[in-house]
Amino acid sequence: MGIVWRRRWWRFLVGGINRSVIFLAIFAWNLKGGNTAIKGYLGYLIPGLVVMAAVSASYSDLVNWFTLRRTFYRVLDEYLLSPISNSSLLLGHVLGGAVKGFLIALIVYLSSNLFMNGLHLNPLIFLQLFIICLTFASLAVAVAMVAGGDKDVLMFTNLIVFPMTFFCGTFFPVDRLPGFLKIGSWFLPLTAATYNLRSLALNGLNNFSWFIQSLAWLFILYLSAFILLRLRRED
Template sequence: MAGTTMVAAPKSTGGVVGGWRAAALRVEACWRWYRRSWRTTLQASLLQPLLFLGAMGLCFGSQVQPGPTTDGYPYVQYIAPALLVSTVLTTAVAEAGRPVLSSFQWQRDFIAVTATPVTPGQLFAGQLLWIVLRLLIGAVIFLLIGIFLGGWANAMAALAVPVAVLTGAACAAPVAAVAATIRGDGHGLVAINRFVVLPMTLFAGTFFPISALPLAVQPLAWISPLWHGIELARGVTLGGLSVPSAILHIAYLVALLTVGSVVGRRQFHRRLVV
């Protein structure tokens, strides 16, 4: 994250309060950098929903008649929740990948931060909190653009925002953990986007139900965090989501976030201390 302001050392890092305060200082440092470059980021956040919903939802979607495949809704309303989750997930992987690697290897501000009383675990928590804040901003923008383009069936669409943020955070934590292990030019991060994120976007139910896939391929969609996020987002916006299904989807995403956070904290410690 080029130009990120270095976080200052907290007066007290003992206990839970000190830990959260140290993490908040990292968020503040990232926010100060963001205030100088928010216009460029905002342009991308505006263009993505306009292009995706406009091209796939309105242009291509005009050729798709509402029916069982789209749960009886216009195609733009069928894919809007999925595109919201997919866009936020893609942003999460991008924010947790190259910027984290850069802060370790090239910019090296993580090394400077942990020279203060801030621990690697607190630094990881602050970085993840910042990514969540970025995802929230992008998700709200997508929601507003979707309203303008007629992508939402009802006011329950607002619930798709926390679903998308949870899905993005569940992917950001393990990607940040992977980024902490990379010491080369980051080709591994390119592979994640090419061989994990892109296939998830295409085959996790974003544009069509996974029931249209061959039976042998469907289990690959079931283990995808994007599929769980899409099912949740569609369920809260279009209806038809049972309580057991909602609990299962949320539990999967929370478990992935928890495991990613534990591994991420460990990898940050190994990279910065050991």
């Protein structure tokens, strides 16, 4: 994966940042000249767009790449027959997807400084952003292990991942959601990470509880991917 990305890095970057940067520019141009409340919403929105870029780049490409090669090209069978441990195989794919997502999200975050001043830059922001990328790269591998084809991946993405990017505080506060959605959103892997990233970006403050929740979701999804990969190998 590293060799492929090294040779085609410009395709991945252009394709990954295109939609997020367009969203960022459109919202910034339309909200920047408004009153204080509108400018405040722009500050609220930018971390959400960065999270969406991280999720899309870490999850979408990897789950499609892995599923296609497992179900159509049968490349996974060759991997499983080779003397490579489950942990090495999983870690390589998760890191590959997460690093790509992190680079794209980082470019979007740095680009947002062109439209809004006052965003913080500290190591905890990068750490929280990388945890988000690792979490959804792990989810991508887990989904790829059980998906029967690209249509299964599309169904899961449309039913679970895509709504998650709207119900986890990316565009609007979770408190504005109806009662059952407001409670349920805190049981999703993206909510705590999004709120902590926003707190770090706007205020420079790390919420330890939100940070631990994001780490717990990373552990759960990485462990799930490992178990599913091992079961696939035993088959």
